[in-house]
Amino acid sequence: xxxxxxxxxxxxxxxxxxxxxxxxxxxxxxxxxxxxxxxxxxxxxxxxxxxxxxxxxxxxxxxxxxxxxxxxxxxxxxxxxxxxxxxxxxxxxxxxxxxxxxxxxxxxxxxxxxxxxxxxxxxxxxxxxxxxxxxxxxxxxxxxxxxxxxxxxxxxxxxxxxxxxxxxxxxxxxxxxxxxxxxxxxxxxxxxxxxxxxxxxxxxxxxxxxxxxxxxxxxxxxxxxxxxxxxxxxxxxxxxxxxxxxxxxxxxxxxxxxxxxxxxxxxxxxxxxxxxxxxxxxxxxxxxxxxxxxxxxxxxxxxxxxxxxxxxxxxxxxxxxxx
Amino acid sequence: xxxxxxxxxxxxxxxxxxxxxxxxxxxxxxxxxxxxxxxxxxxxxxxxxxxxxxxxxxxxxxxxxxxxxxxxxxxxxxxxxxxxxxxxxxxxxxxxxxxxxxxxxxxxxxxxxxxxxxxxxxxxxxxxxxxxxxxxxxxxxxxxxxxxxxxxxxxxxxxxxxxxxxxxxxxxxxxxxxxxxxxxxxxxxxxxxxxxxxxxxxxxxxxxxxxxxxxxxxxxxxxxxxxxxxxxxxxxxxxxxxxxxxxxxxxxxxxxxxxxxxxxxxxxxxxxxxxxxxxxxxxxxxxxxxxxxxxxxxxxxxxxxxxxxxxxxxxxxxxxxxx
Numbered sequence: 001x002x003x004x005x006x007x008x009x010x011x012x013x014x015x016x017x018x019x020x021x022x023x024x025x026x027x028x029x030x031x032x033x034x035x036x037x038x039x040x041x042x043x044x045x046x047x048x049x050x051x052x053x054x055x056x057x058x059x060x061x062x063x064x065x066x067x068x069x070x071x072x073x074x075x076x077x078x079x080x081x082x083x084x085x086x087x088x089x090x091x092x093x094x095x096x097x098x099x100x101x102x103x104x105x106x107x108x109x110x111x112x113x114x115x116x117x118x119x120x121x122x123x124x125x126x127x128x129x130x131x132x133x134x135x136x137x138x139x140x141x142x143x144x145x146x147x148x149x150x151x152x153x154x155x156x157x158x159x160x161x162x163x164x165x166x167x168x169x170x171x172x173x174x175x176x177x178x179x180x181x182x183x184x185x186x187x188x189x190x191x192x193x194x195x196x197x198x199x200x201x202x203x204x205x206x207x208x209x210x211x212x213x214x215x216x217x218x219x220x221x222x223x224x225x226x227x228x229x230x231x232x233x234x235x236x237x238x239x240x241x242x243x244x245x246x247x248x249x250x251x252x253x254x255x256x257x258x259x260x261x262x263x264x265x266x267x268x269x270x271x272x273x274x275x276x277x278x279x280x281x282x283x284x285x286x287x288x289x290x291x292x293x294x295x296x297x298x299x300x301x302x303x304x305x306x307x308x309x310x311x312x313x314x315x316x317x318x319x320x321x322x323x
Numbered sequence: 324x325x326x327x328x329x330x331x332x333x334x335x336x337x338x339x340x341x342x343x344x345x346x347x348x349x350x351x352x353x354x355x356x357x358x359x360x361x362x363x364x365x366x367x368x369x370x371x372x373x374x375x376x377x378x379x380x381x382x383x384x385x386x387x388x389x390x391x392x393x394x395x396x397x398x399x400x401x402x403x404x405x406x407x408x409x410x411x412x413x414x415x416x417x418x419x420x421x422x423x424x425x426x427x428x429x430x431x432x433x434x435x436x437x438x439x440x441x442x443x444x445x446x447x448x449x450x451x452x453x454x455x456x457x458x459x460x461x462x463x464x465x466x467x468x469x470x471x472x473x474x475x476x477x478x479x480x481x482x483x484x485x486x487x488x489x490x491x492x493x494x495x496x497x498x499x500x501x502x503x504x505x506x507x508x509x510x511x512x513x514x515x516x517x518x519x520x521x522x523x524x525x526x527x528x529x530x531x532x533x534x535x536x537x538x539x540x541x542x543x544x545x546x547x548x549x550x551x552x553x554x555x556x557x558x559x560x561x562x563x564x565x566x567x568x569x570x571x572x573x574x575x576x577x578x579x580x581x582x583x584x585x586x587x588x589x590x591x592x593x594x595x596x597x598x599x600x601x602x603x604x605x606x607x608x609x610x611x612x613x614x615x616x617x618x619x620x621x622x623x624x625x626x627x628x629x630x631x632x633x634x635x636x637x638x639x640x641x642x643x644x645x646x
Contacts, residue, residue: 026349047597267634274370274599274630307597311590311639 006157008195039295047307053082061158074144088119150184151240160188177284181235183243190250205283234280331518362618370630382409384481397467411442473507474563483511500607504558506566513573528606557603
């Protein structure tokens, strides 16, 4: 593949492209978490982004960059997560039709969200092969453009705009932390952060149960994800060639956290900050609260990646015991 | 009782008193709800206030206004809700000791929150008589000052600062809506809004199951609340003499909403806005979505009162059915 990682100038271009259409999301702080960590944390709230996740940035950048003649042939992707909604909405906003390949057992709430954004849905069996075959069939028949969820230079450039905004608002961060699933966000974050502030520490947080990036980073070659049952449903995918290269070049450290810490931290953020975040978002703060990242006396930026959760199926415990 | 409603100048004084200590909470908008209602809604987010609720404003104003010689004798109240936490924190911030009378069966999470703010807790039986007797005993023994949760001029003045901020940020609102429980918030809101913009429409939202304010407004005399089982746990109390007077003088309309609409609207706000709100907060928007308030082509301010919910005991349905 002739794909090449974007440099910072492409992230600047991406930002010009998406800024009129994406939210410049707020950065929140919490005196409770600052006291608990003896540091200062700046939470970049992509849960307030369009479609409720940072994924809108990358999808919109990639789709709006297409020549109209290509876009008119349609957009296709396979995803049952936030990327599906992002591609659906970004396609509609560009006047293109989109088809999303989703597994037959995708949650109804996600199917409906994609449909609400005006995309067609092609159901298939819940295997990687079936999904890829279904997408390929559409491409062969229509000439539609496939938008990969993370291993795509324009998607990575779009995701990098999030760190760009955070560092424009808070240029003196010592550390920036994002979760890693497929690696699109951490790649864009690393490229941006190291360009704007070469001495910043870039850290990726990953669930112990889906530690392919951690193992790949150690071994120097891409190691596949072995399990797909972490509660952090946004982080179940394996990194790709392009994102692994970006991680090797611009990430200083990858730390892993337990399922229990992810759930507890997610609940702490809900209770203390009164905002709704997905389990994936809790991973960076969970790494700090587990003692795996020391931010004492430092300023740390954390990207809260999204807020799409099934409220009827939360990972929290049941009714509190009485005193 | 020689109590007198505050006028707007007292709300200005209250604002000077609390501004250095309270958050000036953000005002959020939602294109989704604007499209659904054909209006423009401005949500004043008191769920992001200190202690997670607007109650901090009134408690802090009342307590910080006390002569030090009085405050030093201690502060007392009875509450198992947000007012308890507000009095605990506001007392500590003023250097006073506080005792909160709580029923023996108060949820552990609320007991712990009050304790975390440094207040003493006096447990009692879960009846109005037992609570009042326990509070009176403390007052008799120590000379402590009782801070009523709503029927208190300085508490009402403090709650009025919320509408003051909202109208300073958005002076051209056509309608302002707040929920009514004991009536402290709607009283402060009405006094403030009618002073700043005499032609504004002030509406109170109330659960059908706790419609004492609605019935009192119609009959012209205080009607007691008949049931205390609405899901909107912040709105189970009856209005007081002072708040009823304010409602009669400055509220244009009281509308009631069903339990089902409160729960559905609460869930919609969580899902669409990615913020955590209590059931009570959902009442004003539920009134609009039920068709009981028409905001077509208008600008409506809604006060989201707080975000303290027991995440282990949510009123939402269970796991979504598959498609």
